[in-house]
Amino acid sequence: MTVQYKISPSNLNSHLFDVSIHFQSEADKTYTLSLPAWLPGSYMIRDFAKNLIAINATDEQNNRLELHAIDKQTWQVTAKNKQTTLNYQVFAFDLSVRTAYLDNQRGFFNGSSTFLAIEELKEQACSLHISSPSDHSHWRVATGLPRSKNTAKYAFGEYYADDYAHLIDCPVAIGDFDSFEFEVEGVIHHMVFTSKHYGDRARISSDVSKLCQHHINLFGEVPFKEYWFITHLLADGFGGLEHKNSTILQASRFDLPNPNTPHELSDDYQAFLSLCSHEYFHAWNICRIKPKAFIPYQLDKESYTEQLWAYEGITSYYDDFSLFRAGIITFEAYLAILSKAATRVYRGKGELKQSVTQSSFYTWTKFYQQGPDAVNNIVSYYVKGSLIALWLDLTIREKSSGQYSLDHLMKELWIHFGRPNIGTQQEDFINIVNILCNEDISDDIKNLLNTAKRVELSELLSKVGVSFNTSKFKELNKMETTVTTNYVPYIGAHYKPQSIGLKVSQVIEDSPAAKASLAVNDVIIAVDNMHATEKSIQQLANYLPENSEVICHYLRDDQLLTSTLQFKDSPLTGVTLSETDKALSQKWQVII
Structure with a gap:
């Protein structure tokens, strides 16, 4: 291998990985070294290089070579002979799905935050040697990287990658984790939990496995x-966070199903299954079918x-819809999930101020770095995108007289763009x-995508036996809705319980x-002189x-403030979907 990477957990309590990169070089040639500023699937500049420590370079005689810093994440080194080695440490203390983490319980790293690229050699195959901590011989390795012949599954040792892009697309977990396997269409799928459950x-x-089977059937191949x-x-x-043959998930240990209640589907476990479904669908839709702007990824800038x-958006549509199609939830339960999604979009004014294409474009700041104004001024391309996907699915089914559906759009995208690795443009979806x-509806689609307006779903849903009702909110701090003419109290704020009081997280315009005058981060202490x-x-x-008007006491920073809060009747900004005609709804439920 031209480029050989090595990583070793060097100090668990200080959260440090040792990394070395050994590569064949040409004497007097200058090489550029860089670390990505972001990673695919997470659209925010994260400046991973801030966690690199004590980077240095040596030649084959172990003489120190001078490193020239070009910018915050880029260096240059001039080789003196045929072998050059880079050494540095990575501070790993971010137990998210994006970066790296290490302690005496477990370790994890994404290559994008860990491994420097040698720009002149990025297209060449490389190897990765993963070493175990000296005092944790019982630890194992979980990664989608190909193993060498001498490295068993789950073992420390030698792994390979086709190129640098492949190397950083396969995150690695190490530790005393629980793992089990299941097979779908002849492919082994590994389930790994990095801590106790x-x-x-x-x-x-x-x-x-049912969800995986659904997605494989939809696209037609693995x-x-x-995985x-x-x-x-x-x-x-x-x-x-999605990758081509793996995903990194984060969940509560009690989101998993309770073995004592084998027939119960909790909301938390349902959400975990939806998350698995979402990231697995991405193995096709974004990891392989992707925008032209992402081929290749430019990881040094937005x-x-x-x-x-x-x-x-389309992935978010299928993540829950596939739970129903796979027989895990009922149609009624699916409509309840879809009702919540529509309510999240309709309850604020953000969708009337920002289009989904604008939301996509400004994801780097407005979506991934949301401010306290988010619910009122921006729209989620995830959630509103899922409603547009629903509109597309029902529209295609109606106009093709049930011959085609959104499934066929995804299959065509896979065949013509994903499989041959050709990036998409907006017009490709429309075409x-x-x-x-069998009709030109370009103007309707462009209107949905490029204007800040509501997705009208009522008529389309009625044709498949589902009623679309604007509704009130059942409770002050919940997303559940109800169709009623009775008075339902509302204040238009969401909050999280604190040890004392309620911390405001959203205030609707x-x-x-x-x-x-309540604002995000205020802590409501008392309402009508009662502990809140x-x-x-x-x-x-x-x-x-x-x-009714009551006195509201709240803390803003370290000041105690007072205002008058009125309980009003809930506005009709919620959505409730209900099945009205089972025979008609079968037209939507059927897989074409």
Whole structure:
């Protein structure tokens, strides 16, 4: 191998990895070394190089070579002979899905935050030797990287990558983790939990394999030889990041199914399955089918695209829809999930101020670095994108008289763009939809994508036996909705319980909370001179008549402030979807 990487956990308690890179060089040639500033799937500049420590370079006689810093993440070194070695440490203390982590319980790293690229050699094959901590011989390795013939599965040792892009696309977990396997279409899928859990392993295998089968059937082929679900289990956490043959997930250890209640599907486990479904779908939709702007990825700076509504939105549509299609949840349960998604979009004014293409383009700042104004001024290309995906699915089905669906759009994208690694442009989606509909609906699609307006779904859903009802919110701090003409109290703020009081996390524009001068991060201490808890404020609201005004005491920073808060009737900004005609709904439920 021209480039040989080595990584070793050197100091678990100080959270340090030792990294060395050994490469064949040409005498007097200058090489450029760089670390990505972001990683695919997580669209924010993260400046991983800030965690590199004591980087140095030597020649084959172990003489020190001078390193010239070019910018915050780039260096140059001039080789003196045929061998050059780089050495540095990585501070690893971010137990997210993006960076690196190391302690005496477990370790983890994404190559994008760990391994310097040698720009002149990025296209060449490379090896990675992973060493175990000296006093943790029972630890193992989980990664989608190909193993050498002398390295067994889960073993420390030698791994290979086709090039630098391949190397950093395969994250690595090390530790005394739990692992089990299941097979789908002849492909071994590995499920790894990096810390203690109590979940029902057999049920997880059964449920996740059904989702994997659904996605494979949809696209028609498996583009990987094995797949790894690697999950960081924490007291509290949720998220995921996709890779070509693996995903890194983050969840609560009690999100997993309870073996004592094998027939119960909790909301938390349902959300975990949806997360698995979402990231697995990405193995096709964004890891391989991807925007033209991402081929190749430019990881030193922002890469702008207006298409994330399709890559995250369509994936978000299928993540829950596949739970229903795979027989894990009922149609009624799926409609409840879809109702919440629509409510998240409709409850704020952000969708009327920002289009999904703008949301995609400005993801680097407005979406990934959301401010306290987010609910009022931006729209999620994930959630609104999923509603556009629903609109596309129902529209294609209707205009093709049930011959085609959104599934066919995804298959065509896979065949013409994903498989041959050709990047998409916005027009490619529109052109394929027009063909499937046998009608030019370009203006309708562009209007949905490029204007800040609502996705009208009522008529389309009625044609598949589902009613779309604007609704009130059942409770002050919940997303559940209800169709009623009765008074339902509302203040337009969301909050999280604290040891004392309620910390405000969102304030809807022009709501009673906004008019009471409440702001994000305020802590509500008392309402109507009663200690504010999530239960007490709800009970008070339920007992008081409509339009009641009460004194609200709250902390802003270290100041105690007072205002008047009014309980108003809930606005009709929620959504409730209900099945009205089972025969018609079968037209949507059927897999074409």
